[in-house]
Amino acid sequence: xxxxxxxxxxxxxxxxxxxxxxxxxxxxxxxxxxxxxQFPKQSLMLMATSNEGxxxxxxxxxxxxxxxxxxxxxxxxxxxxTSAHPEDSxxxxxxxxxRGAGVGEQFFGPGTRLTVL
Amino acid sequence: DAKTTQPNSMESNExxxxxxxxxxxxxxGTDYIHWxxxxxxxxxxxxxxxxxxxxxxxxxxxxxxxxxKSSTLILHRATLRDAAVYYCILTETGANSKLTFxxxxxxxxxx
Numbered sequence: 001x002x003x004x005x006x007x008x009x010x011x012x013x014x015x016x017x018x019x020x021x022x023x024x025x026x027x028x029x030x031x032x033x034x035x036x037x038q039f040p041k042q043s044l045m046l047m048a049t050s051n052e053g054x055x056x057x058x059x060x061x062x063x064x065x066x067x068x069x070x071x072x073x074x075x076x077x078x079x080x081x082t083s084a085h086p087e088d089s090x091x092x093x094x095x096x097x098x099r100g101a102g103v104g105e106q107f108f109g110p111g112t113r114l115t116v117l
Numbered sequence: 118d119a120k121t122t123q124p125n126s127m128e129s130n131e132x133x134x135x136x137x138x139x140x141x142x143x144x145x146g147t148d149y150i151h152w153x154x155x156x157x158x159x160x161x162x163x164x165x166x167x168x169x170x171x172x173x174x175x176x177x178x179x180x181x182x183x184x185x186k187s188s189t190l191i192l193h194r195a196t197l198r199d200a201a202v203y204y205c206i207l208t209e210t211g212a213n214s215k216l217t218f219x220x221x222x223x224x225x226x227x228x
Contacts, residue, residue: 113158
């Protein structure tokens with residue numbers, strides 16, 4: 001099956017710094033990628049939908065200026081958490097549909113564990 | 118988005134079949150039923166999806182009620198590696214639909 005990778009898998013940063021997380025579709029093209037956040041013992045919460053070559057669509061309550069999303073190519077989307085604070089500590093997961101595959105499975109990355117000190 | 122309801126948890130024995138129920142009484146005629154699962158500290162993994170007819174794949178079977186207001190994910194022989202949170206999700210018709218995750222059902226498998 002199609003593979004989605006994320007980098008880094010784990011990051012620890014100081015409060016106030018910015019952190020960039022990369023999401024790559026390794027063997028397929030993805031016109032649409034999604035970014036989720038998951039707090040401990042909770043379900044995944046969709047943050048935004050990232051479309052290649054256009055602006056991301058953010059879910060209600062997600063600050064677009066804090067969570068910058070760039071989808072510059074059909075295989076790469078990045079999420080930058082700007083001026084991170086301890087409350088941003090979470091498990092960030094990206095996913096993608098294979099281009100042209102129709103209704104089917106969404107492929108998820110392994111997640112990035114962000115800890116803000 | 119149409120909602121789904123699932124029990125919080127279920128226990129099963131290894132090598133026995135497992136039936137995970139999902140209710141979706143407000144499903145619309147064009148909503149697809151998807152199942153994903155998530156192992157601890159990993160991203161979710163696709164299991165199966167269907168529209169009206171029952172579906173089988175190498176991982177599981179999906180049994181969809183005739184009125185489509187409920188469905189059941191069937192793992193034919195549970196293994197310890199099947200212990201995970203299983204999410205039943207409805208998506209609107211069309212490709213690239215976003216997924217709205219509920220709480221899911223936590224499956225424990227006893228050796």
